[in-house]
Amino acid sequence: MFEWKANYSCNIEEIDNQHKKLFEIAARLYDLASLKDEYDHYDEIVAIINELEEYTVYHFAYEEKLMLESNYKDYETHKIEHDFFIKKIKRLEKMDMEEDQSNSVMKMIEFVADWISAHILKVDINYKEHFNSRGIV
Numbered sequence: 001m002f003e004w005k006a007n008y009s010c011n012i013e014e015i016d017n018q019h020k021k022l023f024e025i026a027a028r029l030y031d032l033a034s035l036k037d038e039y040d041h042y043d044e045i046v047a048i049i050n051e052l053e054e055y056t057v058y059h060f061a062y063e064e065k066l067m068l069e070s071n072y073k074d075y076e077t078h079k080i081e082h083d084f085f086i087k088k089i090k091r092l093e094k095m096d097m098e099e100d101q102s103n104s105v106m107k108m109i110e111f112v113a114d115w116i117s118a119h120i121l122k123v124d125i126n127y128k129e130h131f132n133s134r135g136i137v
């Protein structure tokens with residue numbers, strides 16, 4: 001679930017690396033949120049959610065810049081997906097983890113990981129040919 005696989009490759013090294021990093025952050029978040037020890041990991045969880053948000057914003061901006069610069073025809077619809085996801089992460093940030101119980105936090109993390117996978121496989125993958133044919137690899 002939190003692992004980058006070869007079929008996620010968009011054939012652009014920098015973008016593949018950024019996607020790997022997104023999975024790595026999500027996996028860290030999941031592992032931490034699944035700990036069932038006597039400690040309260042609230043602050044660490046919030047810190048990783050912030051890190052995930054920051055990195056996602058960075059990654060989306062990177063893709064959007066490449067799309068704009070190369071007149072990618074599906075830029076608008078792609079950006080709508082990105083904006084939707086940022087809103088979701090912001091909602092995750094606002095969740096009260098002590099009140100909401102870890103169950104709903106775990107559900108949100110699963111949603112985040114699923115969304116990233118599906119977005120890469122169904123949306124990002126579509127720019128592969130477009131970029132590659134313009135020498136972006």
Ligand SMILES: [Fe+2]
Nearest residue numbers: 019063120124
């Ligand atoms: Fe992406």
Ligand SMILES: [Fe+2]
Nearest residue numbers: 063119123124
């Ligand atoms: Fe994307």
